[in-house]
Amino acid sequence: MKFLGIFLLAVILSTVSGQTTSFKDKVEDLKRAFGAVLDDTSAEIAGLTAQLQEMKEERAELDRAHAWQALHMAAAAACRGSTASGGTGPWGNAVLAKENTRSCNQVCGATVFSRCDADISISGYTGQATSYTQRLGHFYNYGCGTPGNTHVLFDEVKAGKDDVFKDISTGNWYYRFCCCRKP
Secondary structure (H helix, E strand, O other): OHHHHHHHHHHHHHHHHHHHHHHHHHHHHHHHHHHHHHHHHHHHHHHHHHHHHHHHHHHHHHHHHHHHHHHHHHHHHHHHHHOOOOOOOOOOOEEEEOOOOOOHHHHHHOOOOOEEEEEEEEEEOOOOOOOOOOOOEEEEEOOOOOOOOOOHHHOHHHOOOOHHHOOHHHOOOOEEEEEEEOO
């Protein structure tokens, strides 16, 4: 009987030892598989993070382009309203950025739109109006013959790319434009 007990114990130990080795192998296989999944997931996360950053940068550039476009459209409307005729002639009229040290006669005169109708200066606040007495923007018409206010912050060409998002409360006052037409 002792022999049978010893034999059974040896068989059990051999089986358990084999299973332990098998379990260890399976654990190592699982570790390798998990490591590969973790590496793949980390690479995917890094790729998605880079893609999100690129999309944010593209969105900021698009917002910036739309803000400048809105300013230019406002300048065109201001030019239309600043001229007695609304702009005349058989060609489309032009809105040009005004160099802070030159008159609009000089700016327009250097182009095919050589006649100046107005020198306008416009500024607007960000956000939606909340009352009917709230000041939303500012404007001036300096006239074509003089440089007018020569502050460099009024010169769009010399402005920083994000200055279009600034208003009086954040460090920018006006942008100036020349309303030009062909003679």
